[in-house]
Amino acid sequence: EASVKVIDGKKVAKDVRDEINAEITRMKDSIGVVPGLAVILVGDRKDSATYVRNKKKACEAAGIKSYEVCLPENSTEEEVLKYISDFNDDPMVHGILVQLPLPSHMDEEKILHAVCIEKDVDGFHPLNIGQLAMRGREPLFVPCTPKGCIELLHRYNVEIKGKKAVVIGRSNIVGMPAALLLQREDATVSIVHSRTKNPEEITRQADIIIAAVGKPNMVRGSWIKPGAVIIDVGINPVEDATNPRGYRLVGDVCYEEAIKVASAITPVPGGVGPMTIAMLLSNTLLSAKRINNFK
Amino acid sequence: EASVKVIDGKKVAKDVRDEINAEITRMKDSIGVVPGLAVILVGDRKDSATYVRNKKKACEAAGIKSYEVCLPENSTEEEVLKYISDFNDDPMVHGILVQLPLPSHMDEEKILHAVCIEKDVDGFHPLNIGQLAMRGREPLFVPCTPKGCIELLHRYNVEIKGKKAVVIGRSNIVGMPAALLLQREDATVSIVHSRTKNPEEITRQADIIIAAVGKPNMVRGSWIKPGAVIIDVGINPVEDATNPRGYRLVGDVCYEEAIKVASAITPVPGGVGPMTIAMLLSNTLLSAKRINNFK
Ligand SMILES: NC(=O)C1=CN([C@@H]2O[C@H](COP(=O)(O)OP(=O)(O)OC[C@H]3O[C@@H](n4cnc5c(N)ncnc54)[C@H](OP(=O)(O)O)[C@@H]3O)[C@@H](O)[C@H]2O)C=CC1
Ligand SMILES: NC(=O)C1=CN([C@@H]2O[C@H](COP(=O)(O)OP(=O)(O)OC[C@H]3O[C@@H](n4cnc5c(N)ncnc54)[C@H](OP(=O)(O)O)[C@@H]3O)[C@@H](O)[C@H]2O)C=CC1
Numbered sequence: 001e002a003s004v005k006v007i008d009g010k011k012v013a014k015d016v017r018d019e020i021n022a023e024i025t026r027m028k029d030s031i032g033v034v035p036g037l038a039v040i041l042v043g044d045r046k047d048s049a050t051y052v053r054n055k056k057k058a059c060e061a062a063g064i065k066s067y068e069v070c071l072p073e074n075s076t077e078e079e080v081l082k083y084i085s086d087f088n089d090d091p092m093v094h095g096i097l098v099q100l101p102l103p104s105h106m107d108e109e110k111i112l113h114a115v116c117i118e119k120d121v122d123g124f125h126p127l128n129i130g131q132l133a134m135r136g137r138e139p140l141f142v143p144c145t146p147k148g149c150i151e152l153l154h155r156y157n158v159e160i161k162g163k164k165a166v167v168i169g170r171s172n173i174v175g176m177p178a179a180l181l182l183q184r185e186d187a188t189v190s191i192v193h194s195r196t197k198n199p200e201e202i203t204r205q206a207d208i209i210i211a212a213v214g215k216p217n218m219v220r221g222s223w224i225k226p227g228a229v230i231i232d233v234g235i236n237p238v239e240d241a242t243n244p245r246g247y248r249l250v251g252d253v254c255y256e257e258a259i260k261v262a263s264a265i266t267p268v269p270g271g272v273g274p275m276t277i278a279m280l281l282s283n284t285l286l287s288a289k290r291i292n293n294f295k
Numbered sequence: 296e297a298s299v300k301v302i303d304g305k306k307v308a309k310d311v312r313d314e315i316n317a318e319i320t321r322m323k324d325s326i327g328v329v330p331g332l333a334v335i336l337v338g339d340r341k342d343s344a345t346y347v348r349n350k351k352k353a354c355e356a357a358g359i360k361s362y363e364v365c366l367p368e369n370s371t372e373e374e375v376l377k378y379i380s381d382f383n384d385d386p387m388v389h390g391i392l393v394q395l396p397l398p399s400h401m402d403e404e405k406i407l408h409a410v411c412i413e414k415d416v417d418g419f420h421p422l423n424i425g426q427l428a429m430r431g432r433e434p435l436f437v438p439c440t441p442k443g444c445i446e447l448l449h450r451y452n453v454e455i456k457g458k459k460a461v462v463i464g465r466s467n468i469v470g471m472p473a474a475l476l477l478q479r480e481d482a483t484v485s486i487v488h489s490r491t492k493n494p495e496e497i498t499r500q501a502d503i504i505i506a507a508v509g510k511p512n513m514v515r516g517s518w519i520k521p522g523a524v525i526i527d528v529g530i531n532p533v534e535d536a537t538n539p540r541g542y543r544l545v546g547d548v549c550y551e552e553a554i555k556v557a558s559a560i561t562p563v564p565g566g567v568g569p570m571t572i573a574m575l576l577s578n579t580l581l582s583a584k585r586i587n588n589f590k
Contacts, residue, residue, distance in 0.1 A: 109432075125425070126425030126426045126428075126429055126432060127421055127422045127425055128425065129424075129425035129428050129429055130420070130421030130422055130423065130424035130425030130426075130427075130428065131421045131425075132425075133421075133424050133425065133428050133471060133475070134421055134424055134467045134471070135465070135466070135467055135471075136467070137404075137421060162490050162492050164492075170430070170478065171430070172429045172430055172431070176428060176429070176430075180428070183465065183486060183488075186488070186490040188485065188486065188487060188488070188490070188491040188492070188497065189485065189486055190483065190484065190485035190486075191478060191483065191484055191485075192483060193478075193481070193483070195456060195457050195481040195483070196457070196483040197457050197459075197483070202459075
């Protein structure tokens with residue numbers, strides 16, 4: 001256990017944010033441009049409000065100007081589209097985020113597609129995903145959470161090329177783009193999902209595991225090859241009477257068991273979570289640089 | 296060996312073409328529309344000319360009107376773009392194919408992107424690939440060769456859901472979209488490529504193998520799990536003095552060995568090859584139906 005490295009996402013995210021901060025200062029000093037991120041929140045879901053507040057705080061700390069629009073639950077699609085269209089045209093805004101989920105009376109796909117691709121810092125547009133999937137193409141933005149996973153591997157000098165990687169989960173926002181990214185870096189990738197038979201048998205072959213399922217402690221110690229590196233994306237609340245809130249957060253990987261087998265692992269919280277926001281700031285900076293042709 | 300099924304791509308392709316033919320007649324009789332496919336050939340590569348000629352012949356046989364443009368090697372990008380733009384606007388044309396490779400002085404990506412996505416029957420546009428990769432989205436067209444591979448599995452009642460599939464090769468036109476298609480049908484997919492260590496070990500676990508590498512006989516009998524189903528996309532010329540042409544075509548899978556282990560296998564030639572053109576006709580029909588809102 002002594003040699004197991006706990007991958008400190010909080011620390012890496014701070015390093016990344018410091019670097020972003022320095023770049024933003026350099027850009028501001030040299031061309032007078034400050035990156036701007038617009039966030040649109042519809043409805044009054046508590047968790048969404050928390051996410052938006054955290055994003056805003058992180059923007060401010062990094063020197064990114066944030067523009068926030070909060071609309072009531074019963075807003076119309078047209079109102080949301082109008083804001084998006086204004087932000088698309090606004091030269092002060094370099095990234096536009098629509099906080100999901102939207103109220104059920106709205107067409108999520110239609111609204112997300114209204115964000116112009118140059119400002120789609122989430123990187124969820126199918127054109128962007130296609131470019132991620134294709135050899136010889138470059139996506140405009142890499143989706144934040146998978147980008148954060150790979151950044152952690154890079155910063156901890158985990159070799160990806162030629163390694164066997166298993167991604168558990170294939171959602172549009174985490175699992176699938178994470179698999180595409182690993183493949184771009186020449187890992188041999190297998191994707192495990194809810195229809196997979198014997199997921200443990202496949203997972204046990206992996207040198208690198210990315211788990212993004214949403215099932216607390218699903219990946220047990222016996223699923224893990226000794227020495228594997230584990231990135232645990234899951235954030236799952238489980239009841240915990242000893243915790244003042246009555247619950248605590250755990251990952252998709254059983255940390256206590258995994259840490260005895262893996263060579264490195266991200267904790268939950270403090271692993272991938274902080275990286276996601278850092279990558280959002282990184283994408284916003286990237287966008288501001290690209291739009292202003294600043295190198 | 297008696298129980299091994301040789302997957303007869305020629306026969307299936309003929310069945311598909313007959314069905315297409317019937318649909319085209321029905322559409323013509325009911326709304327007077329005949330599907331049209333435009334093919335643009337630049338330069339005088341012999342193999343490209345052969346492909347174009349075969350496509351044209353197949354179109355005619357199926358009742359699709361083909362429009363052919365042959366431009367000299369030293370044409371300009373603008374000339375090609377002009378033809379594409381005319382075909383984009385032409386209501387008689389429902390599919391546009393630019394035969395690859397283009398002469399080296401042309402920007403392939405730029406030219407392919409000029410084809411409007413509603414007529415991109417090859418399905419290579421990144422927006423289309425993104426939609427193929429994403430859950431809950433539907434691509435306008437599925438690329439022809441991978442579509443042909445899956446169609447063969449369907450017509451031979453090979454169950455895909457929950458099966459382990461290995462795709463060898465990850466090109467934009469075959470391997471990668473084939474993997475995405477298998478995943479859409481709930482296979483557990485692993486992708487083997489040139490950086491994969493121990494490809495045989497991974498391949499040996501597969502219930503379904505799709506090989507699209509371009510290396511004659513690379514997949515040996517020992518790579519194959521008894522009872523696996525094999526789709527061999529490779530078309531490789533190898534020297535053969537006994538053949539009047541001096542060569543013959545073989546696949547990426549060593550057929551003589553594979554047929555002793557597999558439960559079903561496509562031959563080369565006569566497997567995937569004939570399906571590719573059949574799927575091009577299928578995509579052209581699909582496009583004509585969609586553009587004319589014909590069900
Ligand atoms: N750290 C961060 O910043 C972020 C964390 N998360 C967390 O990551 C987790 C996953 O999120 P997300 O991708 O959005 O979730 P989704 O629910 O969209 O996707 C879950 C995926 O897991 C697969 N799955 C479900 N059950 C099983 C099973 N028993 N075995 C194998 N695979 C299974 C599903 O398969 P199928 O496709 O077959 O249904 C699906 O592909 C959640 O805990 C979420 O909170 C998410 C985003 C950001
Ligand atoms: N039947 C039909 O209608 C068609 C047949 N074909 C045939 O299919 C074959 C593949 O075509 P295409 O996809 O265009 O070829 P590409 O050359 O574009 O791609 C070949 C793929 O195979 C991988 N590869 C190369 N060497 C190895 C190896 N030793 N082990 C594992 N993987 C390897 C490459 O990996 P990496 O990405 O790492 O370089 C690459 O992803 C060819 O024989 C072609 O003629 C193609 C199209 C249509």
